[in-house]
Amino acid sequence: MTVTWEELGWERVAAGVGRCRLPVWDCTAGLVAGEGAVLMIDAGSSPAEGARLRTQAQSLTSHRVTHLALTHPHFDHVFGAAAFPEAEVFGAVGVDAVLTRVRDREELRADAVRNGLAEPVAQESAERLVPPRHLVSGEWTLDLGGGRQVLLANVGPGHTAHDLAVLVPGDPEVVFCGDLVEESGEPQAGPDAVPSHWPAALDRLLDLGGEDALYVPGHGAVVDAAFVRAQRDALAARFGVSR
Secondary structure (H helix, E strand, O other): OOOHHHOOOOOEEEEEEEEEEOOOOOEEEEEEEEEEEEEEEEEOOOOHHHHHHHHHHHHHHHHOOOOOOOOOOOOOHOOOHOOOOOEEEEOOOHHHHHOOOOOHHHHHHHHHHHOOOHHHHHHHHOOOOOOEEEEEEEEEEEEEOOOEEEEEEEOOOOOOOOOOEEEEEEOOOEEHHHOOOOOOOOOOOOOOOOOHHHHHHHHHHHHHOOOOEEEEEEEOEEOOHHHHHHHHHHHHHHOOOOO
């Protein structure tokens, strides 16, 4: 029996493209299906959550996840990466260092605990962190088969120093934004944010997707170009960035 996106708690955004909003932190995970190849976008907040995403992805596409794109190095997006041992992992240039340096792993663990992740889970997740093998400095096209190509774009810095966006061409085009865009709350600027460049990163997102694209934020509901533009202007005003 075929399983539908809705039955597993996923939102179908376009043909072969979906997203789910994970519990607790309302973090987005995305899924793009090709012909025999499947891209997962972000991996959840623990190996167990990542394993649930992997199982759901296989149920929805009838294929294992072959590619994993990490939009930025925060615990709620990367701690589940260990659940995808067979996937080719992609991230923005520099994110590999964040996920391998001892002090950065410790900060991710501590941040997860501060935000409510159980200490044993945070410790295990930090120890099992998987750095990307493929580092994107500009743009990288993935061919998922069946005419499905996906563009990975290093559009940061902004929310972090290593922000990766994912463009899925089609009708409509879909842009997975990571936490460069947030809908369910004000965009979070932690100590690793680069506020002076954040509005420019949103301009690059708008250039990627265009006026008619659907923009999938790192947290919250799918938005349109007008929302991204308004958030860009609000961030420019908030951080005193001249436009």
